[in-house]
Amino acid sequence: MNPAEKTFSHLDPVTGQPAMVDVSGKEVTRRMARARCIVVPGEEVMQHLADGEIHTKKGPVFRTAIVAGIMAAKKTAELIPLCHPLSLENCHIDIRVNGQREVEIDCTAVITAKTGVEMEALTGASVAALTLYDMCKSFSHDIVIREVKLLEKTGGKSDYRKNG
Secondary structure: OOHHHOOOOOEOOOOOOEOOOOOOOOOOEEEEEEEEEEEEOOHHHHOOEEOOEEEEOOEEHHHHHHHHHHHHHHOHHHHOOOOOOOOOOEEEEEEEEEOOOEEEEEEEEEEEEOOOOHHHHHHHHHHHHHHHHHHHOOOOOOOEEEEEEEEEEEOOOOOEEOOO
């Protein structure tokens, strides 16, 4: 495609101004998206892992991160410009310790609507990871958040599943 022929979905084709994508003509379907974020807390933080949970003076880290991730997914349209406000039908955060080095945070968002929930899933996973960081920074600031990615989406025009 010639660069001069590019059109951007979030720009009004007539005025060139930012605009919400018009989904009024789209079909209502069940849509699901699952995103993942990897957190590498470091040794100092992982020393506080007991019974599948990290405990700090602020409380249980994973449980708090789950609540924060779900709340963030529900408020995605308030955080991301031009994102459609959606009333999620389900949002689930799963946090797993992978070995002794990484924490995997998956967020699955579901809705029956005219537009997808990829941004909600990505936001939920990201805010859960940021909550983990916030609650554990008293142990160490050497915490790395990486690999925020969409793993899969279904419904709508096309399905997607990350390979590998």
